[in-house]
Amino acid sequence: MQKLSSLTLPWPTDWAALFGVERPLIVEIGFGYGQFLLHLARAHPDASIIGLEIANRCLSHVEAQIERRGFTNARVIHSTAETALHHLFQPASIGQIHINFPDPWFKKRHGHRRLMQRDTLDVMVNRLAPGGMLYLATDILEYAEMSADLLAATPGLDNTLEKPWAAALPGRALTRYEGKAARAGRACYYFACRRNHLPPPFIAPVKELDMPHLVIKSALTLDTIYEAFTPGQHQTGGIYISFLYIYRSRNVLLLEVYVKEPTIDQHVAFLLSERAPNEFSLRLSTLGHPRPTPGLHAAAGLLGEWLMSLHPGAEIIKQAVKD
Numbered sequence: 001m002q003k004l005s006s007l008t009l010p011w012p013t014d015w016a017a018l019f020g021v022e023r024p025l026i027v028e029i030g031f032g033y034g035q036f037l038l039h040l041a042r043a044h045p046d047a048s049i050i051g052l053e054i055a056n057r058c059l060s061h062v063e064a065q066i067e068r069r070g071f072t073n074a075r076v077i078h079s080t081a082e083t084a085l086h087h088l089f090q091p092a093s094i095g096q097i098h099i100n101f102p103d104p105w106f107k108k109r110h111g112h113r114r115l116m117q118r119d120t121l122d123v124m125v126n127r128l129a130p131g132g133m134l135y136l137a138t139d140i141l142e143y144a145e146m147s148a149d150l151l152a153a154t155p156g157l158d159n160t161l162e163k164p165w166a167a168a169l170p171g172r173a174l175t176r177y178e179g180k181a182a183r184a185g186r187a188c189y190y191f192a193c194r195r196n197h198l199p200p201p202f203i204a205p206v207k208e209l210d211m212p213h214l215v216i217k218s219a220l221t222l223d224t225i226y227e228a229f230t231p232g233q234h235q236t237g238g239i240y241i242s243f244l245y246i247y248r249s250r251n252v253l254l255l256e257v258y259v260k261e262p263t264i265d266q267h268v269a270f271l272l273s274e275r276a277p278n279e280f281s282l283r284l285s286t287l288g289h290p291r292p293t294p295g296l297h298a299a300a301g302l303l304g305e306w307l308m309s310l311h312p313g314a315e316i317i318k319q320a321v322k323d
Ligand SMILES: C[S@@+](CC[C@H](N)C(=O)[O-])C[C@H]1O[C@@H](n2cnc3c(N)ncnc32)[C@H](O)[C@@H]1O
Pocket: 029, 030, 031, 032, 033, 052, 053, 054, 055, 058, 079, 080, 081, 082, 099, 100, 101, 102, 103, 104, 115, 175, 176, 177, 178
């Protein structure tokens, strides 16, 4: 089975083409060792089940289980939920979203890393089809209280339960983490919300640009550029860019760069080569499957500015970099 990741799949993904058939989509976020995902695949043969996970161990374990059991209606994707929801899914395209026991080390001060937060919930509401369901389970009372407040302040979702959460959902399959919580005697809190017909929150469409490319004329050499490099961080318009390391081979410098944008993190490499005497070409290496987002263009722009600053006579002779 071909490995799938949000960095290699088309944005947005044509799920009917990927599964070979048009079916309702059911998404599980953070499926862990996949007990629940396999249950979904078995219980919904008429739907396409898409699991999102960041842990490689879980991905390869569940991939093997899907193959072994011959489920053709389930695929797992290496991606954070946030990136997949923004980049891979169209508005109003998902029938069900399941979130089982996210953020087990919940701390109020870790708000920015938490799955249940305003921005991520907004993109979930935007991606759910009218009548679609969002299910959440947690064994952390504070997390349940925080989620209840967040969901109550979400006009695009209606609570289908009589109370903010239920102590059990009849007919629900058990997850591995839930089994552990039950054995340890911990209570669990279940949410079930339906997408109504109110307009969805606005989610800015994702821009994928052409690959950034710069050509600079400068009296520098690869050696002097290599010597001049120092790691550094930049923050520009909601994008965080960190220039990490520089590596030297005979004809090329490789610059390792981390770029964090609101919907995607990328760890990529830029190549700087001398394509003619005193003429340097800066482009993205294919390492890390870079996607040409505004953040990668901003990183290319900053590298260009840095190269220009190294020599007073330097000149940009070709620039395919968006502001
Ligand atoms: C506590 S485990 C629960 C696993 C499973 N749902 C269960 O109930 O047994 C949380 C899972 O979510 C995954 N995860 C955490 N943050 C994630 C994110 N932003 N996107 C996708 N998966 C994530 C973790 O790798 C982990 O497998």
